[in-house]
Amino acid sequence: MKRVLTFVLLLSLVFSTLCFAQFENRAVSDNAELLTSLEYRDVTRKIEALREKYDFDIAVYTEYEMGGVSAQSTADDIYDYGGYGYGEEYDGIMLYICSEERQYHITTCGYGIYAFNDNGLEYLDMNIKPHLKNDDYYSAITEYVQLCDELLEMAKNGSPYNQKHRKVSHYIVIIGLALVIPFIVAKSKTNKKLKAMKTAVIQKYADNCMKDGSMRLDVSRDLFLYSNVVKTPRAKSGSGSTTHTSSSGRTHGGRGGSF
Amino acid sequence: MDAVKSYKCPCCSDALIFNADTQMLHCQSCGNEFPFDTLSELDAGNEGASKPSKYNWQRYEERNFDADLSDFSAFSCSSCGAEITGDSSLGAAICPYCGSNAIAKKQFEGSLCPDYIIPFKVDKKAAMKAFEDNFKTAPFLPDEFRDKKRIEQMQGVYVPFWMFDCSCNAQITYDAQRTTLWSDTNYDYTKTDYFRLIRKGSVDFENIPADGSSKADDAHMESIGPYDYSEAMEFRPEYLSGYFADRYDVSSERCVDRANERVKNSTIEVFGDTTDRYSLVIPQSTCVEFSDGKIRYALLPVWMLNIKYNGQNYHFSVNGQTGKVVGEYPVDEGKKKRYFAKLLAIGYAISAVVAVLLLL
Structure with a gap:
């Protein structure tokens, strides 16, 4: 019995080590001390729950002074050299905030590039930035975590966030077309009926007067002259994500700016 | 000794020069090359079709x-x-x-x-x-x-109608294009082949009416x-018993232009039916000729x-x-507006449903 119990304990220890090994870094590294301890614990708990739920690395990294030349390269380097990312493709997303420079950047990697496409990152940006501007870091990070959950769920269901479903211009285009198309159709159908009201028109042709079988074709030559080939780049139908290569050679997506 | 004949590029109209390697005429401007036979046929076709049309009608004797x-x-x-x-x-x-x-x-x-x-x-x-x-x-x-x-x-x-009969000979040239589309992983390709079509033949018309x-x-x-x-x-x-009958007061000479126009348009169209293998066909030059076209006077x-x-x-x-x-x-106007309003209502009902489905 003792042996069995020891074996089970060992097995569970190995299993839990393996699991946590996937997320060896802290969910929140608040070097700039932007969160209170209570807020820190709350955000950490939420992120860890999401990490487990999606097998996907979600992280927040703050620092007072920027370590690199830009928020993008700093965030990418922290992500790549700091051991972030899940699995072979280093799937994950990280929100980087530099409080002194008032710069931020969201970097994505692996599956994160697919789940957080350009439209998704814009959506995140749109919701996080106002909180950052107000120095409300807790709200910004909470919003970030909540939106990560939302967008990862959409990606999991096979349809990553698409901006056109949300953007005002998309609503305007759909509503505009819904108003204009019926009008054009009704107008053209009415005009067609109106045209039927007038049957007297000057005849351009004399087809009715052509003698049946009278046409004789003596010469029919089709001379090929030249060809012209036009090559146009195909629209990328992939994830809709703009990517760049970090100093480590990995491919990242991302978006950021100042606040 | 024959005069030296110079050819112009059918693509860009620049002068063509002889390429000794390919034994063809080469255009330095657009890079196209043309065999001699093609250019000779092209010239012959253009020459025939660019002549002015001749519509020769008999004089009508009253x-x-x-x-x-x-x-x-x-x-x-x-x-x-x-x-x-x-x-x-x-x-x-x-x-x-x-x-x-x-x-x-x-x-x-x-x-x-x-x-x-x-x-x-x-x-x-x-x-x-x-x-x-x-x-x-x-x-x-x-x-x-x-x-x-x-x-x-x-x-x-x-x-009163003037009725026109004619057997016309026609020579028509068309510019034609054929388009082929294909793609690979990075590009979409559109290949347009340009042709000159030459059609020569005859067609007969009978009883083309023009009211007199x-x-x-x-x-x-x-x-x-x-x-x-x-x-x-x-x-x-x-x-004529029980009916009115008008007599012509517009001479046949004044009506021939209408008949000529209809003959020409229909000739271009009927010869154009032989060019349906192409995606775009534009008549380039047309020469329609006939002699002894008959004119008759009829009451319809x-x-x-x-x-x-x-x-x-x-x-x-x-x-x-x-x-x-x-x-x-x-x-x-009332009926027209009601019909338009009915179509608009149906259209808006359908588009509202489609819009909601797209926005959800």
């Missing part, structure tokens, strides 16, 4: 009636100036061209004899029915317009056909009706042989 026409009278409309013939028993109350009752009976002074006549086959009752049946094709017709009494004023007229009455509406008279000319008869005055049966509505005169013509109706109906 003939006077040689039958006894003492039973006929001349009718003159002081409103539109129409001079028409009819048998003396006709009441001549209304002018068939303008609907005016200011028509006076005069002494008949002889007229020109047509080469043939197509007798009325559709009587007044059948013509009225054809006209009423035609209301179905006019959805915005005002209800007041269906007044039977007005329709009963329909009058049968033999309208200045009072008859040209659009009406050209739309009212076709007539079945196998039923054309040699002219006899008896056919037409029922005419004039209806006044809202102070405007609406003129209708019914083919006296086939019952085909042509004209322009007045529009009931």
